[in-house]
Amino acid sequence: MATDKLVSKVPAGPLENKWSAHKAAIKVVSPANKRKLDIIVIGTGLGGGAAAASLGELGYNVKVFCISDSPRRAHSIAAQGGINAAKNYQNDNDSVYRLFYDTIKGGDYRAREANVYRLAEVSNSIIDQCVAQGVPFAREYGGLLDNRSFGGAQVSRTFYARGQTGQQLLLGAYAALNRAVAKGSVKSYPRHEMLDVVVDGGEARGIIARNLVTGEIERFGAHAVVIASGGYGNVFFLSTNAMNSNGSAAFQCYRKGAMFANPCFTQIHPTCIPVHGDQQSKLTLMSESLRNDGRIWVPKKMEDVKAIRNGAKKASDIEEKDRDYYLERRYPAFGNLVPRDVASRAAKERCDAGFGVNETGLAVFLDFKTAIERLGVDVIRARYGNLFQMYEKITDVDPYKEPMMIYPAVHYTMGGIWVDYNLETTISGLYAIGEANFSDHGANRLGASALMQGLADGYFVLPYTIGDYLSKKIQAPKVATDSPAFDEAEKEIREKIAKLFAIKGKQTVDELHKKLGNIMWEDVGMARSKESLERAIVEIAKLRKEFWKDVYVPGENGEFNQEIEKALRLADFLELGELMARDGLNRNESCGGHFRVEYQTPEGEAMRDDDKFAYVSVWEYKGADEAPVLHKEVLEFEVAHPAQRNYKD
Amino acid sequence: MKLPFIVSSSVGRKFVMSLSGAFLVLFFSFHAVMNVVAIISADAYNWICAALGANWYAILGTLVIVGGVVLHILYGIWLTLQNRKARGTERYAVSKNPPGVAWSSRNMLVLGFVVLGGLAIHLVHFWSKMQLVELMGAHENSLGLSPQDGAALIAHTFTAWYNVVIYLVWFAALWLHLTHGMWSMFQSSGISNQTWLPRLKCISNVWTTAVVGMFALVIIVFFIKSLI
Amino acid sequence: MENKLMNLTLKIWRQKDAKSKGGFETYTVEGVSPDTSLLEMLDILNNKLIHEDSEPVAFDKGCRGPFAFDHDCREGICGMCSLFINGEAHGPDSEITTCQLHMRKFKDGDTITIEPWRSAAFPVIRDLVVERQAFDKILQAGGFVNVNTGGVPDANSIPIARDDAEESMDAAACIGCGACVATCKNGSAMLFVSARVSSLALLPQGRVEGARRAKAMVAKMDELGFGNCTNTQACQMECPKGISIAHIARLNREFLAAKFKD
Structure with a gap:
């Protein structure tokens, strides 16, 4: 095509x-x-x-x-x-x-x-x-x-x-x-x-x-x-x-x-400070460099997990033999230094299995105990002091004494x-x-x-x-901004803004955005499946309708108004999210940040399909509520020949 | 017309403050040492007083000091007015002094005026009875003393307890003004860095304490002597 | 970990635009977790205010709807946030921006007063939002090295002493938030200006036009109505990046040396 x-x-x-x-x-x-x-x-x-x-x-x-x-x-x-x-x-x-x-x-x-x-x-x-x-x-x-x-x-x-x-x-x-x-x-x-x-x-x-x-x-x-x-x-x-x-x-x-x-x-970064509750608005990244000396683990026993969650035990109380250093277990050759996508998926796998270590069950430990024993506190402080301080400011936990809690978060597209x-x-x-x-x-x-x-x-x-x-435009005059194309574009914008103010619904932009975020994270996040993506497409379309019926944008256009800014952006996210789901649904393979649960090896590793999907999927807009059309730019590798990524041995 | 940077630029104006301030610090230091002589030997002190009478170099010195003081005061007022304007019309409803900010550093103008007030009293007490008398060509001041008998004048002034109190308040203001002003003059003229900043602050505190201490010592010694 | 939810009273500055007169409005916010950041707490309050605004009103009760405040990265680096909280730029706690301030620094039942930066050079344009274009203008006057893209020497052609590079980096850490100006009783921008001048003056690449830069940036700073530095050090105490006033000394040195050469 x-x-x-x-x-x-x-x-x-x-x-x-x-x-x-x-x-x-x-x-x-x-x-x-x-x-x-x-x-x-x-x-x-x-x-x-x-x-x-x-x-x-x-x-x-x-x-x-x-x-x-x-x-x-x-x-x-x-x-x-x-x-x-x-x-x-x-x-x-x-x-x-x-x-x-x-x-x-x-x-x-x-x-x-x-x-x-x-x-x-x-x-x-x-x-x-x-x-x-x-x-x-x-x-x-x-x-x-x-x-x-x-x-x-x-x-x-x-x-x-x-x-x-x-x-x-x-x-x-x-x-x-x-x-x-x-x-x-x-x-x-x-x-x-x-x-x-x-x-x-x-x-x-x-x-x-x-x-x-x-x-x-x-x-x-x-x-x-x-x-x-x-x-x-x-x-x-x-x-x-x-x-x-x-x-x-x-x-x-x-x-x-x-x-x-x-x-x-989408790139999901493995080392971010976990979500602490539904009042949160933003996730903070902790540098990838921490994985040089930090070891990632969750408890082996479910009773320890529960004890940590209800505060009966601290991470440091868990004995060495009861800890599951799951990256070292699964990827002996690279251990804690596997690439971002692999580390993120492994954390999700453990938390989905119920071993998450904070109240929400969505966190794993990043522990510097071994490194501090081996190198001493001073070396660790020299290497990561500013990151440790930042972590303590945000969480009020001293990472020199108790391990950091981390969880993957969306980072880059x-x-x-x-x-x-x-x-x-x-x-x-x-x-x-x-x-x-x-x-x-x-x-x-x-x-x-x-x-x-x-x-x-x-x-x-x-x-x-x-x-x-x-160089082809050197004869062209200044672009006049009173042409019909400008008139049309401005009119559309004004109508869109007026429409948003006129809805006068019951939900705030942030509340609707959180709903979108939930759909995206659950169904178009770290692990996607045909079902989840299909569900997301339906759900997002539904939410989009809800947005255009029930959003409330206070104030007016002719003023400094952060809510109309957010509303306009969310209107686009509601379409972009669907496009992401469609693209994920089309790509029947797992590669990089895109992991489809149907396409994995028996050990749970990503399975790329170079025969069918060595192309860029390129989408053409066809109008609101119309399915976009897929075009393909076939990728040809003349020099770097595709090979399976292996981090086990 | 392009104004010189000591007028037109904020850094230049601060440089004028720091130069005139430096000059006053030197004068105070000399004056403090000179006063201590009065405790040791009245004759020696009076010899110095005589040397600083109506001689051309003493008059020139006085004029330069007056010039420095006037410049320092005028610039201080000017800078404060500009700074108030820069602050804007609306003020904070709640405002905390950040820890580590010396009270004196935020109140230099007020302290300056206290110092100035003290100076006025001091001029009436001493200068008007010494150099001024000589300039007028008289040989005896209103107290019936020789204008060159500084030691007697000191002894006379500090028999009154209220003068001692006034002078001590004045010295306290001077101490506050100088502890900030002294390292500040190095800072404003660019003679400071990461390493020397704490050192300069320490030097300022020691120096100022020594100078003000000497001033205070003299009046206390004379007051006690008057009681005995 | 103690996780008691907090109820708070907030006094927030409301102002429609640069021309209107502003004033404080008092709000309450309930059930705030000590783990939330101050900005997240403001999000919660704003969400509540939007809901209140969406309901029909029987009578006009003053400033309705959400208040505006600047924020962006929420990890202490963009310099967008600009709140004066309980009498301190970026609130209590040292070397942080507003977004890094967490509610555990407050107590249940506290009243928190939040104001915009106040300085003649930073006009308030809405509620807690100020205009800081004056900073851009100062940097446009000379806060750069005059090199074109391309045609530069190899990165390792000029060795730079490690200590110099480190000190330059100390100054370059400035995020341009304006806390120094906001907190200065003189409305002086010297810490901001000196951070740029000092950072470049310490590197051979910037050294070349050091004199020109210091003069141009100080002149622009004065022209824009910032005050005269009186070395109170309040700026370095409130600077989220802990930039030292030793850099101001360097700026003074650079400037005076340049002027004496003229």
């Missing part, structure tokens, strides 16, 4: 020459013409911030939008661990090829080879760029850059700035953006939310945005639009995403004709808007970068690779490839 719309535009030739050959082949725009061209960038995280800054430097007229009060607050800022690059500074035989191979394998062979290779190729330039911007990466005593190891790799290639790498990289991109703003080539629109993309004659012409302070609906025209609005993990209500992270910008593009790829690929090799969507002039697109992580993302992709797209890929499109 491959369609003419899905042309990946991957250049011919050997893998390692594709990007340089492509760069040589695409057109550029002269400085005099760049000044005449307008670009809109939605989002100011690592992708959007880097792109807007770089495009501004080149001389384009850039308008950059973010929903926060400052571009610096995008959720990239919360990334902790680090950023990968193939520098081989540690002399451990790292290379562009090895980074490429680890990434494609880590993604369970569901990503496009050429994109991943390019990502690995430009990774080194990212580190150079960030250092030049004044990012204070960790250094050795000799003054050179330090590296640490991360999951899914056998080399040390992760650069870091304490536990705040995302923050430091984002502040670098934000500084570059500020420089471009000062220069006058970029104009920043904080507290503005894109509500629609305007498409005319098959080309992106601009956006409709809501000024979040005044509620005004505003029109912005441009020769190209770049979506860098991040992932849609908040469809689950509880996730490690920021409260305001949402999938609406991407979803509007989908509705206007940009196809959506692999929506079901590998799926996103489908893009070709140029990062252009199926709508001309509409681009998607960073977590908002689907391109580089396949079915599972490796730790420290999200930062790499966002910056690669923003600094080194998009600024080249967008020129190829804009």
Whole structure:
């Protein structure tokens, strides 16, 4: 069912020459013409911030939008661990090829080879760029850059700035953006939310945005639009995403004709602080690095589980022989350091069997007792002190004495808007970068690779490839925002907002969002089945009707109104959730973050089906309450040949 | 016209405060040491008083001190007014002083005025009966003493218990003002860092305590002498 | 673990927009778990207020509906939250943002007063929400290194002493929340400005234009109406990232040295 719309535009030739050959082949725009061209960038995280800054430097007229009060607050800022690059500074035989191979394998062979290779190729330039911007990466005593190891790799290639790498990289991109703003080539629109993309004659012409302070609906025209609005993990209500992270910008593009790829690929991170009750709004991630020294376990005996839950016993009271170190038991070769998807599923398996150790039964222990005995408290404090402190602030439990309680939580969405090799969507002039697109992580993302992709797209890929499109626009006049396409888009938005206010139902947006989150977590979460996915599709459709009949949005549009913001986002999540379920239902295999209980080995491991599913599932919107149409981009592996992942021996 | 940075910039204005403040700290230190001499030897003290009479260098010094004081006060008032404006019109309904913030640091202007008031009294008590008398060309002050007999003047002033109390209050304000002001002047002129910040605070406390202690010692000694 | 649910009285600042006059409204909230964060407690209260708002009213009882407050990442790094709680920026407890403040720091029956940041440079735009674009403007004046994308030297071409990189990182940890300004009796932004200036001044990449940066950023800070620093140290006490005023000393040094060279 491959369609003419899905042309990946991957250049011919050997893998390692594709990007340089492509760069040589695409057109550029002269400085005099760049000044005449307008670009809109939605989002100011690592992708959007880097792109807007770089495009501004080149001389384009850039308008950059973010929903926060400052571009610096995008959720990239919360990334902790680090950023990968193939520098081989540690002399451990790292290379562009090895980074490429680890990434494609880590993604369970569901990503496009050429994109991943390019990502690995430009990774080194990212580190150079960030250092030049004044990012204070960790250094050795000799003054050179330090590296640490991360999951899914056998080399040390992760650069870091304490536990705040995302923050430091984002502040670098934000500084570059500020420089471009000062220069006058970029104009920043904080507290503005894109509500629609305007498409005319098959080309992106601009956006409709809501000024979040005044509620005004505003029109912005441009020769190209770049979506860098991040992932849609908040469809689950509880996730490690920021409260305001949402999938609406991407979803509007989908509705206007940009196809959506692999929506079901969601990463569940194994080490998060568990849910403590129904009053919770947000889950907190504890860095993957903790699994280097922490051992994960639950009690062997059910009476111990009960005693811990009712407070009769503490974890430290359970004897060694009564503990089930289930990851070490099941995966002797990798033990506690299996990849994220495997660790998450194993925790769920134990808790489903009734061995969860907190009041809700949804937690396992991450214990540092052995490590403290072996290395001493001081070493552990030096390695993880800030994480231990954060854990204690949140839970009021001292992890030096009692083990941490952890549970998996939604963290990242590998799926996103489908893009070709140029990062252009199926709508001309509409681009998607960073977590908002689907391109580089396949079915599972490796730790420290999200930062790499966002910056690669923003600094080194998009600024080249967008020129190829804009070179055709140098004669085009400024986009007029009084065209019928803009009128139509604005009218639709105004009607939608008015409709939401007019419902005057009985449920709050958050209450309905929690319901959606429950459906998603139970039926489209860590373990999915044909039945659960079918049920989810029905349930979500039902909930969507409920939402449009019974939601209550207080206040009015013409004011600072956080409830209408949330309502608009939830309306889109209610459709996106269904799309995720449909995609999961179609993919009759288990791969990466997508685990179908029907497709597992007798030992409970994921079973991929390369013969039938070595493709990107790409969905085309067909209208409200219409089933979307599936297109397939077949994945061809010329270099990295798919193999089963094995963590047992 | 482009104003110089010591007027136009906040960091420049603070630099003026710290320079004029530093100058006053030096003056106080000298004055304290000089006072202690009065306990040891009245003659030696009077010799110093004579040297600081109506001589050109003493007058010049006095003028410079006056200039420093005026500059310090004017800038202090100016900065406080600006800071009130920067605070905005609406104030917090509830406001706690964070631990580790010295009371004096938040009340430097008030303390400054107390110090200024004390200074006025002090000028009436001493300067008007010493250097001023000489400047007027007289040889005897209102108490019938020689303007160069500082020791006698001290003895006279601190026989009155209320003068002792007034001066001690004044010294307390001075101590509070200087313990914050002294390390602050290093900070404002950029002479501080992670390592030296606590050291400078310690030095300020020791130095100020020594200076104010010497001042206080002199009046207490003279008061006790008057009782005996 | 003790898990007694709490009932609380909240005094919350309500203000329709930047032009309107604001005032306190008193609310009660019941059954709050000590394990919830303060922001989650506010979510609970807002949910209740929305329900109350959805019911028809017999008479007007003042400020109805949910109140607005800024929040986003809820893990202490985005710097969006900006609440002045019981007289302290980000509330009681040290080195945390509002989202990391948990209800176990309060007692059943407590009255909690919540106000927005108050400073001339941060106007209140709604309830507890303030505008902090002044910070963006200061950074736009010079808080960057003038390098274009691409064409930079290899990352390891200039060794940087580990201690310098660490101290630079101490300053770079600033999340731009504005607690320093909010808590300063002078409405001074010196801790914020110095954190950026100091972080870049400590690295060879930023050193090159250090003088220019210090002058430009201080000038912009003054222009935007922030106050003069009087070294009260309140900022470093309330800074969620524990940034030291030693960085302010460095900014002063950088600035004065640059001016004396002019």
